[in-house]
Amino acid sequence: MATINPTYINKSRFWIDGIQTIALVSDVFIFITGGFHLAVSVGWSYIVYSLHFYYCWFIGVAIGCILAPLLINWKRRRLFIFSPILLVIVSAIVTISACNNTNALIAARYLNGIAIGLTTVSFIMHASEIASEHSRGYCLCLEQIGLACGAYVQMLYTGYWSSEVDFNPYCLQGIFCIVFGVIALMFTFTSIDSPVLHLRHGDEPEALNCIVRLYRPPVMSNAKQVIFNKLKEYVTMNESMSLGQCFMQSLGPLLRILPYRCMLSFIVALPIVETFQWSEGVSTAGSVINWPPTLYGLLSALGVLVTFSIIEAIGRKAVSLFSLLCAAGMTIGVGIIFNDTIALINSTKMATACALLMIAQLFGGIFAPSTTVYMGEAFPLRLKRYFIAFTVLVQYMVDLIIVCTFTFSPDNVFVYCLVTGVLMCVACLIFAFTMPETRKTTLLETQQLFSYGLHLRFY
Template identity: 40%
Template sequence: MTFWADRPQTIAVIPDAFIFLTSGMNLALGLGYYYDPVSTHFLFSWFVGVIIGTLLSASLIQVLIKRYFVLLSSFLVVVAGILYTACPDDAIALLAARYINGIGTGLIIVPFIVHCSEISATPKRGFELGLEQLCTALGIFIQATYIALWNPENSFSPTRVHGIFCLGFGLGALGLAYLVIESPIFYIRHSNDAEALNSLTCLQLPTVLSDEKKLLLEEHKNYVLLNEYFDTGNSFLRGLAPLLRMTLYRAALAFSFSLPYNTQLYFATIMGLSGEGQWTSAVYTALRVLGVFTALSMVDMIGRKLIGLVGLLVMGGLGIGIAIIFAYISNWIHEDQMRLVCVLLMILQFFAGLYAPTTSVYLGEAFPLLMKPFFITFCICVECMVHIIVICTYTTDLHPMYVFNTFTYVFMFFCFLLFLFTIPETKFTTLNEAQERFRSWIQLKSW
C-alpha cells in the first residue's frame, strides 16, 4: 500500500489554505487586533465582503470549475494586499482592501467546502474539511501576535506588515492554483465520465487507473443520481431540517472568537497584569490553534459530535465565570479577578478551537447536493451577520458586557442541549449516509 495514499487530496487544497490564512488575519483585524484607531465601518466591512462573495459563489459554483475560484479569489487577495501595503494610512484604500479581501474569502469558502467534501476519502473527510478552520486560526494567531507585541517606536506601519502577509499568501495561492484537482462529482453532473475518472485517478496514489477507482466512480454516479432524483423543490424541503441546525451550529462559532471577548482580554491584561504588554493575546490565539490541531487529530477517529459537544459545553461553563466576574464593576479594578479572566479566556479559546473544525465538517456533509452551495452560503452569511451585529452594538461598558456575556453562555448551553439530541455522528459515512442521518431529528449516538 502506498504511504499516505490520500495525500493528493490534501495537496489539492493547499491554495485554499493560503487564502484562509489571510482570512484569519482579516478576521482578527476586524475583531480587535488592530494598532491604529479605526472606524466601526472598517471593522465590519470585511464581513460584508464575505457575504457578497458567498452569494456570488453559490450561483457560479454550478458552472465554474474549482480552479477558477482559486484564481479569482487569490487575485482579489493580492489586490487587497497591495492596497494594505501601498496605502497603510489611507482610510478609503484600507476600507476598499477590507471589502476586496472579504469578497475573495467569500468566493472561496463555499467552493472549498463543497469541493473538499466531494474529493476527500471517507476516512479522511473530517481532517480535510477542518483545514479551513486550522488555516483561519493560524491567520488569527499571526495577526494577534504581531499586533500584541508591536514596538510603538517602530516607524514601519503595522498595517503595511498586514498587507505584506496578505500579498505573500495571495501570491502563494495564485502560484499554486495548478495543484487543484477538480471534483469528479462536478464532471459527473456535466456528463463527462472520462474527466471524472481522470480526477479520481489523480486523487489517490498510485495515480493509475484501477478497478477500485472504477468502482468509486460508480459510487459517485449513484450519489449524483440519488440526489438528482429529487428536484430542487424536494431537495429544498429535505434540507430544511439540517439547515436549521447547521445555521445555529455555525453561528455559535461567531461567539467563540468575537470583538467583546477580545476586548475583555485586552482590558483584563491591562488591569490584571499592570500593563505588562499584551503577550496574553499571543497565548490566547495560540491555544485556539492548538485546539484546532487537537480536533483534527481526533475528528475522524473519535468523531465530530463528541468533540463539538465538549467544546460547546466547556465554552458555556467558562462563559458563566467570565460573565459573573464582569457583572460587578468592582472586579474590574481587582488584579486577581482580572488575572482569572485572562486564564478563563485562554482556556475558552482552546475549546473554541476544538469546536471550530466540526462546523466546517458538518457543513460539507449535511445538505442535499442540489441545494448544498445555497445552504452553506446561508449559514456563512448568518455567521457574518452575527459578527456585524455584535460589532455595531457592543461597547466596553457594564450593561453591554453583561448582556453579551450572559447571552453567549446561555446560547452555548442551549446549543449543547439541542445538538446533544439532534446532531448526528457522521464519521466513516458516505455523503449519502451523512445526509440521511441529518434528515432525522433525534440522534442519540455520540461516537
C-alpha cells in the first residue's frame, strides 16, 4: 500500500492556504511602525523628552481600541485598513517635519498609537475569519512578527546612535514609517474580505466568492463548498444566540485571555529594558562595540519566528506555557542578582544578568504569538470585536501603569522582577489547567473548547 509523504502534505497545504497570509501582509507593515513606537515607550529611546512622551503611545492605542469596534463594520472590513495606514503616514510626516519639537513628536505618537489600536482589533478579527484551521496560527502570528521586527530596528539604531551624528534619530524613524506605510498601502490590493462578515450581512454569493479566492486554485470545488458550509454553521449558531447569552459565554474566555495577554506587559517592559541597559553598560564597559542590544533584539524576534514555524505543527499550549515559565525563571534570577548592591558594579554579575535577560526575551518572543492566536479564537462572534478591543486596551494600560510608576533602583528592580516572575509562574500553573489546545480546530470548535473551564490536554 502506498504511503503519503508528510512533507508533501505540508507543502500542499501551504500552497492551498498561502494566499490567506498574503492577504494580511499590509497589516504586518503597519505593525512594524508600531514596533518602533512600542520600543520607544519601553525605553529604547536615544533622546528622553518626558514621561508623557513615553506613555502617550499607549493612550493612543487605547483610543484606537475604543474606536475600532464601532467602526469595524461600517463597510467591507478590508477597506477599513485604509484609515490606520493614513494615520501612520500622517504621523510619519509630522515626525519628519517637526523632529525637534517635543509636542509634535507626542502628537505623532498619539496618531500612530490610534492606528495600531484600530489595526490590532481589525486584524485579529479578520485573520481569524479568513484563515483555515490549518493556517490560523500562522496568520495570527503576523501581529507579533511585525511588532518584533519594528522594535528590533528601533533597538539597533538606538544602541549604535552617536551624539556625533548630525541627524535626529526621530527623523530616521519617520522615514522608516513613511516607507512601511506606503508599502502597506500597496499591499492592500492583495487583501480579501472575510466570508464571515458577508455571511452575517446575508450576502452568501459574496461570501462564497471570498472563499474561492482564499484557497488555491481560485476555482470552485467540493472542498470549498464544505468550508462554506462550516462557516455558515458557525455564523448561524452565533447569530442564534441572544446578546445576553453571548456576553455570558464571553466572560469565561475573558477571565483566561485577559491575564494571558497581560503577561506580555511584564516581559516587554520599561523596567526590564532599563535593567538590561544598566547590566550591559557595566558588563561591556570599555568595549569598542556595543553589541548586547543587537543580540537582545535579535533573540526576541527569533523567538517569535520560532513560534511562527511550529505553532501549527506542535500547537499553542505546551510551547507557550513552557516559554512563559522559562521567562519567569530568568526574570526571578535577575531580581536576585540586583538584590545585592555590590553586584551592581561587578562586571561578571552584570554579564550574568544581561545573559538572563536575553534568554528571557527569547522565551518571551516564543510565548507572545500565542496570545494573539488565542484572542482570535476564544470569543463568540457577536461580541468578539468588543472583547478583543477590551483585552488589548487593558494590556496597554498595564504597560502605561508600569511606565508611570517605575523608577530605576536596585530595590525596585528586585521587587519588580521577583513579583512579576512569581506572577508568571503562578499564571503558568493556572493556564496549564484552564487553556485549551486549539491546534487544527475550526472557529466553532475553538469556541466550544473555550466554553469548558478545565483542559488537561497539552497537544
